[in-house]
Amino acid sequence: MHNSTSSGRPARHRSARNWLLAAASALIVALAGLWQLAPAGAQQQGGFQIDGTQLVDANGEPFVMRGTSHPEVWFQQEFESIAEISDLGANTIRVVLGSGERDWGVTTPDRLRTIVDECKAQQVICVLEVHDTTGYGEQEGAASLDQAVDFWEGMYDVLDGEEAYTLINIGNEPWGNEDTAGWTQATVDAIERMRDIGFEHTLVVDAPNWGQDWEQIMLDDAEQVFAADQDANTLFSIHMYAVYSDPQTVVDYLDAFEAKGLPLIIGEYGDVFQGESVPWDTVQAEAQERGIGWIAWSYSGNSDGELDQVLDFDPGQMTTWGERVFDSRYGIGNTAERASVFGDQPPETTTPPDETTSPDDPTTTPGGEGDCSAEIDVVNDWGSGWQGDVTVAADQGDLSGWTLTWTWPGGQSISSHWNADLNQSGSQVTAGDVGWNGSIADGESRRVFGFIADNGAASPEVTCSAA
Known part of the structure; x- marks a missing residue:
């Protein structure tokens, strides 16, 4: 693993930022008195921030994720899924991207710009994640976190200014079950490089052990990782599958992380894993009670269909798992609230879904006349x-x-x-x-x-x- 100083790579935008800081220092001194006269709360944030254990949006309002994952890089022809997931009530979509190390393809800057624009048009917050890191150290060909940061560096111009609408999940499940002690320093290095590049987004970091942290490395080292972020704007993510097959294990992990006083989301979970039941209802109930965000895996496209929420990317073919995600007591339909940054009117969509209903549709009945x-x-x-x-x-x-x-x-x-x-x-x-x-x-x-x-x-x- 390489950090920004040992890799020999130039830290992009660093010199420009230093020049601006120096040039602005006199202004800061000159305006200090006026700044002190500003009323409390007058300062405006540029994007999502961490406040204690809470994620807050650019308006300073608490934001609790309720969403699902969309495997975009593998199914680019299913672009309308973003609108469909929004229509089902989700306030967050975790979007799967490719950095090019694996054989499933690479997400280009133009494609990423289109994804971000569509998420904004559909009033959902994008959690953007590089999937090539999955199982690093154990799965052949997996990208390192350093390679993931290389990808994000190439996306800086696309994402700069989108801090109010996007979070960056640096790498999905970026360590397998081998040599897991290396996760901590690799994650610290990745955070530091992201800040050196100039990213001001909330950064999301997944746990080792394929995201499930059964060795509790993320839990034990969370303070060290959080301290590495000069912006104090890192959000931790746990994935809950078979390791958490007993409901008490869900409660115990969330209790332990809560005691740290650091922010956490459940970045993935399911109701089964390789045929073994997962206590999805405990995950949802505990998250609701604690104000913790969650993102279920996944909308559609799983190779065995086990965790598909809809079949064949068709919202009209919702599975039992989909009903649990969207329609259960603590599911999306009953608990999701849109981010306040969208205000009363959504931005214009660049690729709107077809919302015109055909008059020949036998499942619809015309309504009353008038305006x-x-x-x-x-x-x-x-x-x-x-x-x-x-x-x-x-x-x-x-x-x-x-x-x-x-x-x-x-x-x-x-x-x-x-x-x-x-x-x-x-x-x-x-x-x-x-x-x-x-x-x-x-x-x-x-x-x-x-x-x-x-x-x-x-x-x-x-x-x-x-x-």
Whole structure:
């Protein structure tokens, strides 16, 4: 492993930064008195930061990740998955990238820029990770953390200025089960190099032992690793699979890390691993109780399908694991909150999904007439429950907001919903926009929110009123 001084590589942007610091020193002194007169809270952060054990966004608001992973580098043709995952209510997507050391391909700067733009358009925070490091020291061909930093160095121009919307997961599971003591110094070196390059993002570091830290190296050395970050802006990530098959092991690890007073997320977990059950419900419940973020693995595309949340990247084919991630008591639909940095209106998407509903779609029923109309589309029905998506069309002029009402025909009940202010009383349902999804141009339609319900799929007539 090499750090920035022993590798002989120039520390990019370092000289420019030093010049700027020197040139600005007089200004800092001159403005010191005025700075002291600024009211408390007037300082603005440029991106995500760590505050004790809490991740906070650029507005200083706590942000708790609720999301899933998308294997982007292996399935670049499934770009619409970002929008689909957002529509399912996730506030975070962990995006799998390739640095080129493995045979699954390399993510280019142009591709990364497109990914970041789409995440912003879909109002999800991107956790960007290099996957080539997986199992380093044990798996042949795995990249070192130093090689991962080489990749990030080449992406600096893409990511500079995106600190409010992206976190950098330096390397996925960057150490196997051999010679694991080397993880600590390699991680320290990687953090220091990232800061020398100029990155001001929150950095995410995965544990050794294929991310599961069963030797508790990350747990024991967390203070040393955190101290290496001159910005005090490093977030630790534990992956929970078969090592945590007993619910008590989940509780014990989270208790031990909490005692450190350092920030932690559950960067991956599943409900099974190689046929062995994983206590996913304990993971979710404990994370909710402690305010810890989690990112489930993974949306689709696993070689054996064991941990696919939807089949064939089709949100209409949700698996049992997908229901647990998105629809369970502490799942995404019931606990995810968008990052405050998105405000009331989302940025424009460069590659928007097709949100126009075909009039020939047999699963939809036209809504009421007036300034707007709406339809409920049954997108998934698994017997014990079903998922509906709602589309609103602006029929007479631009919409700045909308309110929908409908009556269930057969005792249906909504158990969770996202992207709407919704209330149900008996069979009567009222739903309104949440600000950013209220604006629809004249003559256009937009998929605005979704929900999970039971007692049989239905597409009742919907009355839409302009707000």
